[in-house]
Amino acid sequence: MKPLKIIHLSVFNPSKPPHHADRDDDYYFVSSWAGLIARRLKKYNPGLDIESWRAESDFSEITEKEVFNIQGVIWPYRKPVVKNILTWEMIKKLNELKKRFYVILHYHDLYNLRFVMLVKLLCPGIKLVLSHHGGIPPRKGSMKSALMKIFYNKKIISYITYLTLATKMFFELLPDHPPLKFMPVGADFDSMKPKNLPETRMKLGLEPEKIYALYVGRFYRLKGVDLILKVYHALKDKYNFSVIFVGGSNDEDNDLYDAVVGSGCPYFGVQFAYDMPQFFNAADFYIHPAFNPKFGGLDVSWMEALACNKPVISPQLANLDFDYSELGVLIKDESEVLGKTEWMINNHKKFTKCRTVAQEHLDGNTVIMDKLAKIYEEIYR
Helix, strand or coil: CEEEEEEEECCCCCCCCCCCCCCCCHHHHCCHHHHHHHHHHHHCCCCCCCEEEEECCCCCCCCCEEEECCEEEEECCCCEEEEECCCCCCCCHHHHCCCCCCCEECCCCCCCCCHHHHHHHHHCCCEEECCCCCCCCCCCHHHHHHHHHCCCEEEEEEEEEEHHHHHHHHCCCCCCCCCCCCCCCCCEEECCCCCCCCHHHHHHHCCCCCCEEEEECCHHHHHHHHHHHHHHHHCCCCEEEEEEECCCCCCCCCCHHHHHHCCCCCCCCCHHHHHHHHHHHCCEEEEECCCCCCCCCCCHHHHHHHHHHCCCEHHHHHHCCCCCCEEEEECCCHHHHHHHHHHHHHHHHCCCCHHHHHHHHHEECHHHHHHHHHHHHHHHH
């Protein structure tokens, strides 16, 4: 049998965020969900042959570099076949590799129908794994929904990993759908660990006796930041309570930036990953009332809060495929946000096993990688 080669494919992002790695940095070759998963998997199972591919418009030739024990490959973004993803050079290479290897191509987007159709047409014999990192199912009765019934089947896609119940239910209705498995990115439990609360608050200049909720991410309605602000203003005088905001930018993507900055809540802006544990540990719980149906992802930030032993109040707990009662409070709709936040203010200390329980299911370095390795083994055997 041919040796196994696993290729994690990233999307080319023409708008690099300010904290994106520089070209001469090893992290540049793994600066994506695909690269992160590839790097974690190689560390978990060093025997696997793993590559990370991405096209970039400012590269004129193929550039390869061994980083974190995987082969990072940056392709020139020319003659694209699928916008921002796949070029003719990459397709040619895939077809060359399949002559010598059993190739599993792992693409970290679930709803790119054009990608699935063209890989089937242009790279027959390549085993395809799709992972859900965001996005929502197409509208029922739409052309895309009809075409997905044709192309999203076991003969074309070997495996699908999903994040949300809505995604799972959509694919379960497709005839002859590929195998499905819940698989979030998970949290890095090695770096996200509990720390002394008074010390972290002192370092950040926060009040030692105040009860703090925490929110991390963009400041827009899609994530329920408007609801967080409403809760804060409703409860700040009744309790010694505030919300720590981390992230956001003063741009059009953050339509509530001014409201957050002017709220009176502590605001810390965008932070590097290695600085994040202090913010999780300075809070009493994590608040995340994301109800917008256009939001189809599963935030890593509340999993990182759990890793720091902080409970969560979020509707996303319902997506978990295990008992989440030790992790926090589920909010089912907007009408529950105020009351359950007030309950959490008074009862957050009851949650003492957040890290222990979450680590059994959401450790991105071990449990999630074990799930992924078993998916590849199932396809390969």
